[in-house]
Amino acid sequence: MKRREFFVGTGMTSALAALGWAVGPVAAEGLVAARRYRVGAATVHVLSDGFIPIGPDMLIGVTPEEFAALLEKAHIAPDVHPSAVNAFLVEVADRRILIDAGTGEIFGPTLGKLPTVMSALGIDPASIDTVVFTHLHGDHIGGTVSPDGNPYVNASLRVASADIDFWTSDEMQAQAPDAFKAAFDLARAALGGFAERVEPFGSGETTIAPGLTTVPLPGHTVGHTGLMLESEGDVLLISADILHVPAVQLAMPAVTIGFDTDQDMARETRMKTMDMVAADRVMMGGSHIALPGLGYLEIEGDGYRWTPARHQYG
Numbered sequence: 001m002k003r004r005e006f007f008v009g010t011g012m013t014s015a016l017a018a019l020g021w022a023v024g025p026v027a028a029e030g031l032v033a034a035r036r037y038r039v040g041a042a043t044v045h046v047l048s049d050g051f052i053p054i055g056p057d058m059l060i061g062v063t064p065e066e067f068a069a070l071l072e073k074a075h076i077a078p079d080v081h082p083s084a085v086n087a088f089l090v091e092v093a094d095r096r097i098l099i100d101a102g103t104g105e106i107f108g109p110t111l112g113k114l115p116t117v118m119s120a121l122g123i124d125p126a127s128i129d130t131v132v133f134t135h136l137h138g139d140h141i142g143g144t145v146s147p148d149g150n151p152y153v154n155a156s157l158r159v160a161s162a163d164i165d166f167w168t169s170d171e172m173q174a175q176a177p178d179a180f181k182a183a184f185d186l187a188r189a190a191l192g193g194f195a196e197r198v199e200p201f202g203s204g205e206t207t208i209a210p211g212l213t214t215v216p217l218p219g220h221t222v223g224h225t226g227l228m229l230e231s232e233g234d235v236l237l238i239s240a241d242i243l244h245v246p247a248v249q250l251a252m253p254a255v256t257i258g259f260d261t262d263q264d265m266a267r268e269t270r271m272k273t274m275d276m277v278a279a280d281r282v283m284m285g286g287s288h289i290a291l292p293g294l295g296y297l298e299i300e301g302d303g304y305r306w307t308p309a310r311h312q313y314g
């Protein structure tokens, strides 16, 4: 029996209620892989889909020995990095915007947890008015492609037109290595799940909701996009796939990943973005940063130091 089921699914519920404990979606937030933060008047839920194991062979610019040493330094078993996969729910001005949708059922048993996490928190997919894809990779869009169809039945989809053009191109698919060809089919399927509700945005800054604006971060994919949330003086940059293996890329930010469409541009965008986050002391979130998934960067030597956001009590 999972711990959450023990707490909410047995007689413990009434026993705890008798003690004055609030048992329900709010209490569940601490028991499932999710964290909730206030950003000014907005609320941001970091929702875990699980983790993806990444080995040194998937990275470019780091030796297996350096990889192992950096993982060890971060108190992680040295062979494979468990990279988080997060989605973000932003609640602002009566809007409910889901940023990325997890992997769905297309990856292994360490992933695909987002629907369980959302249901434990009482978040109905039908209540989401907008889905934003930061880019059209499977770990961000797979959750909209399931045997039962796209669960976000009332949401419009916002995604960079540059990514749509790339991932729906027959020519690009034909040129891609065999291992990447299926990714093009998945992107088409995910876009198809929103049918006429797809609303592409261009390469400038686009307002998605009050205080929530797109930030072009090209390189990882041609249309890779972050989201800036600003409310009542608080600022959060959801940086999407700026980092894939924080334990390595914080210390060695020049290291790229094989999935980067343009390695040089991805590297340059990562460094520029992290320098800006460090200089402005704004909060940053990342799709592949372990829970709480939000925190702060400071420049340290040739790399960066990450300080996870402190828990917000109450």
Ligand SMILES: [Zn+2]
Binding pocket: 137, 139, 140, 241, 287, 288
């Ligand atoms: Zn990703």
